[in-house]
Amino acid sequence: MLSDLSGWAIAAVAALGVLSVAAGVAVFVVDSMARATFALLASFLAVAGILLALDLVYLAVVTALMMTIEMAIMAVFMIMFMMNPAGLMPMTMVHNAKGSAVTGAGAFVVLVVGIWTIDWPTRDASRPADSTRQLGEAIMGSHMLVMLVIGIGLFTTILAGTVLATSRGRYDRFGADLTAKRPDDPVPGGLPR
Amino acid sequence: MAGLAMASTGPDRDGLELDVLKVALGPVLPGWPTGLVLRADLQGDVLTSAELAWLDADARPAVEPDRAHEEAALDRLARFLDVAGWPTAARDARRARNGMAERANRDEAQRLAEAVTRRVSRSRTLAWTAGGIGRRGSGGDVLDRVRRWCDMASGQSVEDVPAMSLDGVAALVEGAEIGSARLIVASLDLSPVSAVSAPEHLHV
Amino acid sequence: MSEQTLAEAWGLVPAVLGIVAVGLVLGLVVAAVDRVVVSGAPRAAVEPIRSSARLLFEQRRTTLAPDRLLWRIGCVAVPTLALLSLAVVPVGGRTLWSTSADLVWFNAMEALLWAAVWLVGWGPNAVHALTGGYRFLAQGLAYELPLMFALITAGLAAGSLRATDIFATQENLWFVVTMPVAFVVFVASAAAFAFWGPFAAPAGPDIAGGVASELSGVDRLLVEAGRVVFLGASAAMAAALFLGGDSGPWLPGPLWHLLKTLAVVAALVWVGRRMPVLRPDRTVEVGWMVLVPLTLLQALVVAVLVLNGFYA
Structure with a gap:
């Protein structure tokens, strides 16, 4: 499948992939709700960029659209539910660190094992x-x-x-x-x- | 990142626990009388436990400069329209006021004043957006007070309404959204002379 | 009509520069028309240029403990997104780049504008700015769906989400004839997303300028430019989607499109400045309870017409 793509596209996918993971990590490192929200949005936008590089324009644009709206709505719900949405007071973005680390590692292992062991179907038709x-x-x-x-x-x-x-x-x-x-x-x- | 301590949370009008922020609106805000300070707790965009005071109430001249009835009303109207975000109408009201003050083209200014007050008092959009807020007993809402300014500005006689005390105003803006509170105060005729002037006290 | 994009026709860099120039000129035109209508003096038309130059050299002021990173990102994002939305608006019959999802692209740029404007409100750590930011979120939420449905209605009739296809389908009949509701909702929602005129509550004078209250210097220039460029881009898009684009007798096509765009701008400013700012408590309910069902109904009517072969 990768053989269909130009060198530029592969480089873009790799760079955006790294960016999306980095932004995902940033969600838990930053100390304000607003920064965490927008780090998450940056991660999703990088994924939208990957879809764009793969020439899936509609999926890319819809990902950007939906995720932005989602983050904006999250900002509204943040106000509704949290007693202190941590205006500009530093506030930790990590709760139940041990439990979530175990869950995260477990999910990672399951996904990686799945990706490498499943017999993925090969594409028979040409690209639409x-x-x-x-x-x-x-x-x-x-x-x-x-x-x-x-x-x-x-x-x-x-x-x-x-x-x-x-x-x-x-x-x-x-x-x-x-x-x-x-x-x-x-x-x-x-x-x- | 520098942290700013927030005050604790408190139950708000809609039954949510929200941060309480102490704010002061004034003493110089567009459309508001100079020297008026509104101190309140802000939760989200809702004002609670509001208090109003005049800054330097003692140092002011006791009597306002004498101006014609219509000019003063046009001035009030223009300032309200500034707060309501209607720049074209505010511009026309000011033009009419300036024309009246010059006394050279009084007829033309009078016509302009009648046109702008007719436009404002008949505006359905203004009635829709500003209607129903700041209602007090028999005194009507923001819209009624604006229409009273319009009547005064176009030279019609209006019945006098008793001046409002600052505590009365505070009761009006209690639980109002911050923008509505701005409109409510802008629609009232407040001056240190007519109001019970209370010296500014220190908030700790 | 050729299927080429501007980038293919002119080369990427000249095409991008061209679109940026078109965007800035459109923005200036919108700002000039707005100033003239508000001040009532024709010579106020140069005011936007003068104040832009002043803002360019003005020193920034700052606030206590701002979130500088997010604030700057928001300020830069507003004009960038406005220019990006122009990338799928036909200029001279061609778009900067053309995909099979142009309309969704336009919509996505507006959605990103929410995030950007909220950041502009959040960044300075100030009451009025944050209030404005949240007002914009509420307004965006309420007007996003009507806008989306209005855009999709045009795509539905053309059977394509590509802007140039919609352009080409209207040679015989302007879409505004069969979808007047979608046209009006599109223009009104564009004003809501540029928080301009009656929808200016997020930057309203009742909250001391709202999201714009703490902006100064280049930051203010960027945000104000983004607003007017977005309004100009939306007017051009409205002319392309609903007013037949460049179809018209005698004159060359691009000139027709320009004239229609200017007509939309003039009509928008003239109507918009005849009323006060509408308080969001009121407009939001109208968005949800009236405009969403109305635009859905409009889409249904158009869908029935499409099935009957009306636009074929």
């Missing part, structure tokens, strides 16, 4: 002219069920997180018997309701 179209056909065809389940799962998680973060439910907003016409909110929204 348009990888975006091929991806779209796969997602909207044979893999649609998986994508839908994952999508709904993620959405449910976001909703659940928000519900857990707020202490006000619909009974607080619409009254004990839910009959109030307008919700009783500290700040009204922009719609007349």
Whole structure:
């Protein structure tokens, strides 16, 4: 597979791979939540760069798009959940160091053993002219069920997180018997309701 | 990296535990009366336990420079529009005020004043964005007060409203978002003369 | 229309320099039109150039214990992302580089802009700047999906995510005719992402300039330039996606595209400056509750038209 790629692409993949691992390590080294968040984003952007070097433009751009949005939402949730999102107070980014080191090493071993021992299928067809179209056909065809389940799962998680973060439910907003016409909110929204 | 100690956390309006930051807004902020300081705890962008005070309340002249009714109202209106982020309307209000102060082209200035106040008081977007905040009893909300400035500026007679004490203002901005609090204070007619002037005390 | 990209036609370096120049000129035009409308005096059009020169030589001031690294990254990223989003906007019928996912690229640059603007707000360790940064996050969250759906609607009708393909599909019928909602939402969301005009709450005067409150010197120049370049790029993209790009009688194509871009800029500034800054408490709910369903409905209408062979 590597033989399809130019020397430049291989060099880019290698350099970005190192960068992504380095940025991943930085997540646990820096001492503020904001820096950790953006180190993680840098790591994901390096992965997007690798996909771009492999000529998978759609996957690359979508990775950059989704991961950036994810980090931004994480910043919002950071405020909602953490008592102290460590403004510019130094704060350690490592908790339960021993347990997580064991889990991390275990996952690394499993993945490496898997990568080197699995009999990966060889590609029989030639490279598609348009990888975006091929991806779209796969997602909207044979893999649609998986994508839908994952999508709904993620959405449910976001909703659940928000519900857990707020202490006000619909009974607080619409009254004990839910009959109030307008919700009783500290700040009204922009719609007349 | 240098660390700055944050104050401890406290329960906020929305039932979250958030950091409490002590802030002081003023004494010189665009659109606010000079010398007014609002000290409050900021949680996220929500102000709590607000206190207002005048700086150097004793050193001020007791009487404001005498100005025509309309000019003062246009000035207030322009300053509110600055805070509300409506630069074109604020510009027109200032132009009208300057025209009235010059007294050469009073008719033209009067027409400009009527045009801008009509535009502001009839603006649906301003009503949508600033409506409903800073409501106090019968005194109406920010929007009502702005429309009162508009009526005054265009030469109509308006009923007098009692001046508000700084404690009353503090109660208004309690639990307001920082931007709303700025709008609320900018919509009020506050001056060291009309308010109960309390000497600035030291915060420890 | 040729399938060549600008980089292939002119060589990489001249093409990149050309796009940067186009971006800066577009940004200057947006800033000049905005100044003229706000101040009401035509001679204010030179004000952006004058203040840029002043900011270039102004000494930076700093704040107590800033996060300097992240602050600088944010300031540099804002104009960079604005110029990168211009890479897939057709200039003279060609884009700087062309992929099968141009529209998603444009969208990804906007998403990265969130991160960059939040950093600009976070960096100085100051109340007003951070408040502005979080306002921008909320605004970005609410206006990202409508913008995404508006972009995809144009791609849906053309059957391609490539900007030049969408350009070419509109020779007979401008997309704005069948997707007016997508057009309006696209332009409004562009203003929201450049936090300009009625969507300027992240840099609002009620929080002393918000994300921009602690910026000075070159930093301020970079962020302000990024905002106007992004607005200019979005106007050019709106003209390309919805207003038929370079189709028009008599005049050469690129001139038509330029004229349409300028028309979008003028309309945006004229409408945008007629109203006050809208408070995010209000606009965010509209984004989620009105614009998301509306743009989905628009996409549905276009999808039905596509199935009926309307755009073929």
